[in-house]
Amino acid sequence: MRRSQExxxxxxxxxxxCRIYCSNVAPGLIQTREYAHALMSSITAFQGTPNDVDEAVxxxxxxxxxLYEGDHRYAILIEETVxxxxxxxxxxxxxxxxxxxxxxxxxxxxxxxxxxxxxxxxWPLEAFLVFDDKQVTTExxxxxxxxxxxSEISVYDRAFRQLAxxxxxxxxxxxxxxxxxxxxx
Numbered sequence: 001m002r003r004s005q006e007x008x009x010x011x012x013x014x015x016x017x018c019r020i021y022c023s024n025v026a027p028g029l030i031q032t033r034e035y036a037h038a039l040m041s042s043i044t045a046f047q048g049t050p051n052d053v054d055e056a057v058x059x060x061x062x063x064x065x066x067l068y069e070g071d072h073r074y075a076i077l078i079e080e081t082v083x084x085x086x087x088x089x090x091x092x093x094x095x096x097x098x099x100x101x102x103x104x105x106x107x108x109x110x111x112x113x114x115x116x117x118x119x120x121x122x123w124p125l126e127a128f129l130v131f132d133d134k135q136v137t138t139e140x141x142x143x144x145x146x147x148x149x150x151s152e153i154s155v156y157d158r159a160f161r162q163l164a165x166x167x168x169x170x171x172x173x174x175x176x177x178x179x180x181x182x183x184x185x
Contacts, residue, residue, distance in 0.1 A: 008063075008137070009062075009063060011131055011137075013070075015072065015131040016071060016132055017072075017073050017075070017132055018132075019074075019075045019129065019160050020075070020076045020077065020127075020129050021160055022076075023081065023125060024081065024127065025082060025087060025127070026078070026087070026100070027127075029074070030064065030099060031060060031061075031096065032095045032096050034092035034095055035087055035095065035096040035099075038087050038088025038089070038092050039087050040053045040056050040060075041053050067106055067109065068106070073109075074108060075110045076110065077112045077114060077160070077164055077167055080113055080115050081124075083113070083177060083180035090184050094185065097180055097181045097184075100177055101178075104170075104174065110169070111173060112169045113167055114166045115167075115176060118166040118168075120166065122159055122162045122163060125159060130160060133150075133157070135147065136153050
């Protein structure tokens with residue numbers, strides 16, 4: 001698991017605009033240590049792979065530096081389900097939700113939440129990242145798929161734009177996150 005975390009670092013280094021959509025878990029780039037550890041532990045247990053979770057978590061956390069350095073920009077969209085699905089214990093979830101509030105305030109980050117109540121123009125999709133207009137990466141249950149064909153990248157770009165149109169931002173997104181925190185406390 002550590003290796004897959006490290007292999008993607010050069011892609012983040014050279015990307016100026018990264019668009020991230022997640023429908024089921026917090027995006028890796030903004031995960032807290034406790035949340036990432038709980039998630040990666042469950043993946044390792046399910047897949048029966050060698051346990052290098054501690055090293056993989058450190059590698060994932062190191063990627064968060066891109067939120068603060070260079071001229072990288074991020075557009076992050078999550079479904080409201082991400083705020084409600086319990087990954088780890090209560091403390092891990094509350095910490096992750098509070099970290100989302102912090103990320104929302106970063107100058108190079110646009111952060112949207114697609115509420116349960118949004119009128120759907122596109123269904124919830126698998127998680128994906130669009131790196132500039134050069135590559136899309138999506139994680140399936142058994143594989144990571146890298147897409148580089150321009151025609152396929154444009155499909156993900158169109159999907160991201162439609163999803164972004166259903167999201168709430170700013171105070172409305174903070175309110176959804178705060179409601180999820182309150183439900184845990």
